[in-house]
Amino acid sequence: xxxxxxxxxxxxxxxxxxxxxxxxxxxxxxxxxxxxxxxxxxxxxxxxxxxxxxxxxxxxxxxxxxxxxxxxxxxxxxxxxxxxxxxxxxxxxxxxxxxxxxxxxxxxxxxxxxxxxxxxxxxxxxxxxxxxxxxxxxxxxxxxxxxxxxxxxxxxxxxx
Numbered sequence: 001x002x003x004x005x006x007x008x009x010x011x012x013x014x015x016x017x018x019x020x021x022x023x024x025x026x027x028x029x030x031x032x033x034x035x036x037x038x039x040x041x042x043x044x045x046x047x048x049x050x051x052x053x054x055x056x057x058x059x060x061x062x063x064x065x066x067x068x069x070x071x072x073x074x075x076x077x078x079x080x081x082x083x084x085x086x087x088x089x090x091x092x093x094x095x096x097x098x099x100x101x102x103x104x105x106x107x108x109x110x111x112x113x114x115x116x117x118x119x120x121x122x123x124x125x126x127x128x129x130x131x132x133x134x135x136x137x138x139x140x141x142x143x144x145x146x147x148x149x150x151x152x153x154x155x156x157x158x159x160x
Contacts (some may be wrong), residue, residue: 036073
């Protein structure tokens with residue numbers, strides 16, 4: 001039984017995120033999707049909204065749980081007996097950043113491993129920032145995000 005953590009800002013959750021979760025849930029016995037707070041990132045959705053969306057999108061997967069966390073992801077992993085951090089990567093830029101992060105996490109806890117899952121080619125260009133920009137301009141994001149997320153994006157930008 002191996003428990004893994006997939007942490008990110010998920011602002012908003014995309015089909016690429018769901019693909020990583022779906023693939024990881026077949027490899028690991030338990031997946032904790034963690035909405036991580038990053039004080040350096042300005043988010044469109046609150047942590048509670050992102051958790052709610054992710055819970056709705058993953059509710060049919062029995063070995064997936066969703067939570068918010070505002071401290072080190074390594075500490076979340078330790079507190080939940082997880083031994084693996086999952087990181088999705090799209091390109092060499094992602095890999096370079098994630099590799100450095102994995103070294104820092106390893107220094108914080110030598111018992112926690114990082115596993116990189118490369119994106120499937122059809123999700124290669126899905127960037128949350130680009131999706132938000134497209135949605136803000138009234139563009140169709142239905143091929144990039146699940147319907148509940150598209151609806152939530154539309155509501156957010158109607159208010160602005």
